[in-house]
Amino acid sequence: MESTRTLDFIRAMVLEDLQSNRHSGRLTTRFPPEPNGYLHIGHAKSICLNFGIPQEFKDQAPAGARCNLRFDDTNPTKEEQEYIDAIKRDIRWLGFDWGKDEYYASDYFEQLYEWAIKLIKEGKAYVCDLNAEQIRQTRGNLTQPGTPSPYRDRSVEENLDLFARMRKGEFPDGSRVLRAKIDMASPNLNMRDPVMYRILHAKHPRTGGAWCIYPMYDYAHGQSDSIERITHSLCTLEFEDHRPLYDWFIEQLGIFPSRQTEFNRLNLTHTVVTKRKLRTLVEDKHVAGWDDPRMPTLSALRRRGYPPAAIRGFCDAVGLSKREQLIDLSRLEYHVREELNRTANRVMAVLDPLRVVITNYPAEQVEEMEAVNNPEDPEAGKRTVPFSQVLYIEREDFMENPPGKFFRLAPGREVRLRYGYWVTCTNVIKDDDGNIVELHCTYDPQTRGGDSPPDGRKVKGTIHWVSAAHAIDAEVRLYDTLFAKEDPNDVPEGGDWLDNLNPESLKVVHGAKVEPSLKNVEAGGTFQFERLGYFCVDVDTEKSTALVFNRTVTLKDSWGKSQKQP
RNA sequence: UGGGGAUUGGUGUAACGGUAGCACGACUGACUCUGGAUCAGUUAGUGAAAGUUCGAAUCUUUCAUCCCCAGCCA
Numbered sequence: 001m002e003s004t005r006t007l008d009f010i011r012a013m014v015l016e017d018l019q020s021n022r023h024s025g026r027l028t029t030r031f032p033p034e035p036n037g038y039l040h041i042g043h044a045k046s047i048c049l050n051f052g053i054p055q056e057f058k059d060q061a062p063a064g065a066r067c068n069l070r071f072d073d074t075n076p077t078k079e080e081q082e083y084i085d086a087i088k089r090d091i092r093w094l095g096f097d098w099g100k101d102e103y104y105a106s107d108y109f110e111q112l113y114e115w116a117i118k119l120i121k122e123g124k125a126y127v128c129d130l131n132a133e134q135i136r137q138t139r140g141n142l143t144q145p146g147t148p149s150p151y152r153d154r155s156v157e158e159n160l161d162l163f164a165r166m167r168k169g170e171f172p173d174g175s176r177v178l179r180a181k182i183d184m185a186s187p188n189l190n191m192r193d194p195v196m197y198r199i200l201h202a203k204h205p206r207t208g209g210a211w212c213i214y215p216m217y218d219y220a221h222g223q224s225d226s227i228e229r230i231t232h233s234l235c236t237l238e239f240e241d242h243r244p245l246y247d248w249f250i251e252q253l254g255i256f257p258s259r260q261t262e263f264n265r266l267n268l269t270h271t272v273v274t275k276r277k278l279r280t281l282v283e284d285k286h287v288a289g290w291d292d293p294r295m296p297t298l299s300a301l302r303r304r305g306y307p308p309a310a311i312r313g314f315c316d317a318v319g320l321s322k323r324e325q326l327i328d329l330s331r332l333e334y335h336v337r338e339e340l341n342r343t344a345n346r347v348m349a350v351l352d353p354l355r356v357v358i359t360n361y362p363a364e365q366v367e368e369m370e371a372v373n374n375p376e377d378p379e380a381g382k383r384t385v386p387f388s389q390v391l392y393i394e395r396e397d398f399m400e401n402p403p404g405k406f407f408r409l410a411p412g413r414e415v416r417l418r419y420g421y422w423v424t425c426t427n428v429i430k431d432d433d434g435n436i437v438e439l440h441c442t443y444d445p446q447t448r449g450g451d452s453p454p455d456g457r458k459v460k461g462t463i464h465w466v467s468a469a470h471a472i473d474a475e476v477r478l479y480d481t482l483f484a485k486e487d488p489n490d491v492p493e494g495g496d497w498l499d500n501l502n503p504e505s506l507k508v509v510h511g512a513k514v515e516p517s518l519k520n521v522e523a524g525g526t527f528q529f530e531r532l533g534y535f536c537v538d539v540d541t542e543k544s545t546a547l548v549f550n551r552t553v554t555l556k557d558s559w560g561k562s563q564k565q566p
Numbered sequence: 567u568g569g570g571g572a573u574u575g576g577u578g579u580a581a582c583g584g585u586a587g588c589a590c591g592a593c594u595g596a597c598u599c600u601g602g603a604u605c606a607g608u609u610a611g612u613g614a615a616a617g618u619u620c621g622a623a624u625c626u627u628u629c630a631u632c633c634c635c636a637g638c639c640a
């Protein structure tokens with residue numbers, strides 16, 4: 001089968017550069033996270049792109065193809081080692097390896113400083129004594145040009161002296177900055193003498209107290225790319241306006257010309273994917289933490305049970321362009337189901353147990369029924385599940401007065417208990433308030449294992465069950481979208497995106513019953529609870545008396561969906 | 567408003583002057599010991615208007631709409 005899938009514009013560019021030998025057969029990308037938060041699904045797209053491209057074009061890059069992991073750690077007031085560790089863990093989990101190519105912008109501080117001096121000497125940078133407020137006021141606005149700083153024309157000697165003293169720590173935070181001397185009237189605000197260095201007497205996770213001046217993103221990023229001889233510097237659309245500045249520094253410095261190309265950022269419906277907002281959710285306790293399974297962070301998706309291969313498949317499938325991208329959550333769920341359907345073992349679990357007594361089944365008898373672990377994968381083998389007189393079935397699998405298309409159990413109706421027997425409901429037991437508390441059924445011994453009886457009769461429905469005496473208690477956490485609205489940022493004026501939080505995003509089910517084969521599962525284990533969905537053993541299992549499961553994603557449910565129609 | 571980007575079914579993404587295709591979703595049906603999976607099918611689109619051309623999603627012009635930029639964040 002020949003794949004004629006066309007290349008996206010970035011891969012097409014990479015291929016063209018390779019074919020024209022632009023970089024002498026070398027291909028180097030980089031993934032440049034700032035260690036100030038956890039990676040999310042949006043980063044996954046960038047990771048898959050930056051790490052994926054060198055893998056894909058390896059054969060066309062005889063001089064080597066690789067992706068560097070580079071931490072953009074230029075702001076010590078926001079960055080922490082905890083985030084560095086979490087980011088590395090998440091990238092590895094996603095399935096990528098940077099080998100020895102782990103770098104930090106902070107490794108280049110000395111080089112960056114020397115280059116700043118070079119720019120000062122050439123009259124292309126100056127120390128400005130204006131404070132942040134004054135700089136803002138003199139920057140102009142979208143329609144008005146800015147006005148030059150009164151310090152713009154300081155002598156080279158004075159600039160050199162002041163900048164050296166900035167580094168020595170002679171001045172307090174915010175008192176001075178180093179600025180590039182470009183064009184205060186540029187229609188691109190980024191070119192209006194952008195700040196290159198600011199004074200920050202802060203302890204850096206890696207350089208400690210060695211520095212009290214730190215480079216800004218615009219001055220650090222392109223030069224870091226250049227130092228690493230990055231051939232293709234891929235970033236998101238909002239940096240398009242920064243490209244002229246990216247190019248300006250490289251040109252003035254006469255260093256290796258890395259090239260920046262922008263692509264569209266991934267947005268997902270019913271969630272937010274900006275670090276700032278995710279941080280708010282965590283810090284204001286709207287969720288339990290960065291890895292709360294409702295979050296779109298990679299650590300949360302991992303805990304939720306999303307396989308890395310599903311995320312990679314998703315990122316690959318959503319594509320790249322320069323249009324704004326709001327992907328329906330169902331796209332992600334599709335890839336999760338596709339992967340889990342192939343790999344997850346089936347098991348029976350009852351979330352909302354309804355007691356069933358098989359009146360004609362011997363009270364003391366227990367039969368071990370054979371069950372297939374994964375019909376999609378014969379290698380997964382088989383297991384046995386105990387069958388006995390008293391069972392639990394799902395409460396919603398019984399209806400006293402069923403509508404036409406309800407194929408499950410009802411008074412007088414026969415259904416198949418999966419891998420068990422065919423049973424017929426003979427009696428409905430209610431409490432004083434009229435609530436159904438128990439069902440009496442009879443079974444047909446000729447249907448052992450769920451097989452069809454010799455008389456050729458049929459049943460419409462097959463339902464899941466567990467043996468009451470053998471079942472294990474479980475807590476099951478059912479998740480819904482974190483936000484009720486497709487676009488959480490769609491708020492009436494005066495409203496707040498947090499108003500769109502879905503109050504029903506988490507429902508905890510206590511008293512679920514699962515089959516005994518689950519007895520010794522470990523955190524992270526993923527299963528399909530037949531007819532219900534995919535579930536993953538949560539780490540909280542280790543500190544709980546009951547097993548704790550997260551619902552990763554439901555199974556597609558055409559019955560449930562049809563019931564929701566008006 | 568100045569600048570930078572972008573407009574193709576509900577959502578994404580192809581087609582690079584020559585039959586608007588693919589995926590997800592939705593809807594049918596078949597099959598089924600999961601109302602899952604699988605299989606088959608249906609649905610639905612070039613923002614608008616002019617122009618160039620035998621022929622326009624594609625080229626030109628005008629208009630409209632949306633996104634980004636006024637951090638000593640990245």
